Amino acid sequence: MQQPFSLTYEDLRRFCPRGKRDILKGLAQHSSLLVEYGLSRNELRLCHFLAQAAHETAGFRTLVEYGSTGYFRRRYGHRRDLGNRGRLDGSRYRGRGIFQLTGRANYRRYGTFIEIDLEKSPHLAAKIEVSLRIACEYWKRNNLNKYADLNDIRTITRRINGGFNGLDERRRYMKRALLVWSKGAATIAAKPLPRLFLRAGARGPRVMRLQHNLRSLGFFIVIDGIFGPRTRAAMKRFQRKYGLLRDGIYGPRSKKMMARKIATSRKSPSPTSKETTMKRWKNYLQSRTIWANLVGFTALGLNVLGFNGISPEEQSQLVGHLLNLVQAGGFIAAVLFRAIARERLGPRLFSK
Numbered sequence: 150m151q152q153p154f155s156l157t158y159e160d161l162r163r164f165c166p167r168g169k170r171d172i173l174k175g176l177a178q179h180s181s182l183l184v185e186y187g188l189s190r191n192e193l194r195l196c197h198f199l200a201q202a203a204h205e206t207a208g209f210r211t212l213v214e215y216g217s218t219g220y221f222r223r224r225y226g227h228r229r230d231l232g233n234r235g236r237l238d239g240s241r242y243r244g245r246g247i248f249q250l251t252g253r254a255n256y257r258r259y260g261t262f263i264e265i266d267l268e269k270s271p272h273l274a275a276k277i278e279v280s281l282r283i284a285c286e287y288w289k290r291n292n293l294n295k296y297a298d299l300n301d302i303r304t305i306t307r308r309i310n311g312g313f314n315g316l317d318e319r320r321r322y323m324k325r326a327l328l329v330w331s332k333g334a335a336t337i338a339a340k341p342l343p344r345l346f347l348r349a350g351a352r353g354p355r356v357m358r359l360q361h362n363l364r365s366l367g368f369f370i371v372i373d374g375i376f377g378p379r380t381r382a383a384m385k386r387f388q389r390k391y392g393l394l395r396d397g398i399y400g401p402r403s404k405k406m407m408a409r410k411i412a413t414s415r416k417s418p419s420p421t422s423k424e425t426t427m428k429r430w431k432n433y434l435q436s437r438t439i440w441a442n443l444v445g446f447t448a449l450g451l452n453v454l455g456f457n458g459i460s461p462e463e464q465s466q467l468v469g470h471l472l473n474l475v476q477a478g479g480f481i482a483a484v485l486f487r488a489i490a491r492e493r494l495g496p497r498l499f500s501k
Contacts, residue, residue, distance in 0.1 A: 156180035168209030175277030186285040196326035197297040202247045203322045212275045214244030246280035262286045347399035351376040
């Protein structure tokens with residue numbers, strides 16, 4: 150099979166002018182590996198691979214993660230999820246290679262794939278030929294050619310990085326790679342995909358709309374525009390309630406389900422029963438601090454007395470006052486709520 154796209158030292162130097170000479174020459178020398186793994190079959194595969202590699206290696210300036218021995222011991226030594234057994238493993242199995250292979254378990258696993266004992270000799274992962282083979286093997290086993298063909302840089306980044314760190318720089322490297330290896334770079338340049346997901350750490354008006362929607366469905370959280378632990382926990386409760394994957398991420402499926410439930414609740418409004426109302430504030434109080442228990446005792450008294458026969462609309466309004474005051478927090482909220490309850494239900498309930 151004829152190789153449609155190849156790597157030369159000159160092209161790599163145009164792509165990353167500040168890259169180290171020995172790294173760029175090594176990539177060009179062992180570029181036959183790209184043919185073996187199907188990475189040179191079209192321009193998108195080649196450019197996506199090189200864009201990710203350039204970011205992970207600081208523009209092909211290093212094949213070993215920057216940092217001191219003490220830094221790696223502190224950062225990775227305790228990571229049992231990486232297979233490390235102690236502080237010494239943190240430095241011994243630091244990030245190496247084109248995609249920064251990290252952790253004893255990963256060295257063992259990919260050493261098995263390429264038939265080299267990397268666990269025993271981890272320094273070999275920084276050799277250019279070994280590093281390139283590891284990167285190609287990782288690319289293959291994560292089915293990244295499929296996403297490169299779709300020009301999906303976000304999914305490729307997430308599968309390599311575990312998140313979206315450095316996504317903007319990866320996009321810049323992608324555009325630069327297309328200018329070097331693609332004749333139609335202007336027409337297929339990597340475009341940002343629509344923002345379909347909201348996850349922990351997100352901020353802004355989209356998060357505020359999500360929080361409003363969660364509250365309208367009975368998941369009581371503070372509306373602050375920050376996708377923090379409480380918003381993530383509320384998303385998980387929403388996903389569990391409606392049979393979705395409990396990952397705490399507001400994705401397309403969660404968005405579709407939320408829109409459907411909100412539309413249903415608006416079409417068929419029903420008075421809030423006492424049982425439903427009390428269940429709502431109990432669930433809310435369970436997620437609050439110990440100060441909220443002061444308000445809880447007052448509300449429990451209302452529950453025992455059956456709200457004194459007031460209408461469902463007044464019940465809902467009364468509990469609404471409770472929830473708003475809980476956000477204010479603490480003892481003051483309890484005192485104010487008692488005053489409101491006394492005014493609504495009559496002084497005889499508090500005469501003793």
